[in-house]
Amino acid sequence: MVAIEVPEINYTEYSNRQLVAVPLAVLVLALAIIGGWYLVTGAPADLGLEFTGGVELRIADDGDNVEQQIETAFERQPDSVRSIPADDVYVVTFRAADDDPEGLANDLSTQADEAGLTTEAVDQVSPSFASDTARTAIFGVGLAFLGMSVLVFALFRTFVPSIAVVASAFSDLVIPIAVMNLLGIQMTLGTIAALLMIIGYSVDSDILLNNSVLRRTGDFYESVSRAMRTGVTMTLTSMAAMIVMAIVAAAFGVDLLRNIGIILAVGLCADLMNTYLLNVSLLRWYKFEGVSR
Numbered sequence: 001m002v003a004i005e006v007p008e009i010n011y012t013e014y015s016n017r018q019l020v021a022v023p024l025a026v027l028v029l030a031l032a033i034i035g036g037w038y039l040v041t042g043a044p045a046d047l048g049l050e051f052t053g054g055v056e057l058r059i060a061d062d063g064d065n066v067e068q069q070i071e072t073a074f075e076r077q078p079d080s081v082r083s084i085p086a087d088d089v090y091v092v093t094f095r096a097a098d099d100d101p102e103g104l105a106n107d108l109s110t111q112a113d114e115a116g117l118t119t120e121a122v123d124q125v126s127p128s129f130a131s132d133t134a135r136t137a138i139f140g141v142g143l144a145f146l147g148m149s150v151l152v153f154a155l156f157r158t159f160v161p162s163i164a165v166v167a168s169a170f171s172d173l174v175i176p177i178a179v180m181n182l183l184g185i186q187m188t189l190g191t192i193a194a195l196l197m198i199i200g201y202s203v204d205s206d207i208l209l210n211n212s213v214l215r216r217t218g219d220f221y222e223s224v225s226r227a228m229r230t231g232v233t234m235t236l237t238s239m240a241a242m243i244v245m246a247i248v249a250a251a252f253g254v255d256l257l258r259n260i261g262i263i264l265a266v267g268l269c270a271d272l273m274n275t276y277l278l279n280v281s282l283l284r285w286y287k288f289e290g291v292s293r
Contacts, residue, residue, distance in 0.1 A: 057119055062118065179263075201267065
């Protein structure tokens, strides 16, 4: 088994402002990307079929220039065309402009047949149902974040250490969403699950750090170093697993697992930055300046 050596950082060389500069700059950039996306599209991310409503056709790849045929087969332009080599199919998605996805599905199936394409499956979601699903998903993420925040405040019962954990978790959540927009990864129920997992990973590493600094004996920097040895090892191990999963899933054309792997890898990378820069700076201010005031 390969051991991960965690280098010791001499935090005394850096001021609190220097430590928070990078995570805050990345957070501001991520919020700007999400805000710009919202202004252009009306949503903070590229929403998938579950959240917009529409029709998805799975068209068999018989090796006869199927992708080129798809481009000319339908009267309306597909919103997305994805190849899944493992299943030998193309997934063609059309977003519904009204609440009649069944009629749209029938029309699209007819057009595909007329173009000589073999339709293996047709999935449809009504816009009203998709809207309810989106609201439920947003409520679920919000409830999970709120529950995490309440639990953290109940655990530490002190404002600064608690807000450090919450701020880190918020940044860990926002940064992957911005990266999803840049990489063209859609927000689906699967990617929502990945974002919920990021909240758990984030709280785990931050609570480990806070407990080591606030509740265990030893010098502040010794406590931070002790927490880093465990926390960084756990995070890097998880990140490596997610990267491997994303690469393997991409090779086999499993888009959902690839996207989840990418999102979690980005979230874990953000967690390293936020925990050992942002959180450490807030804890150091609290220990050496905030408590005495």
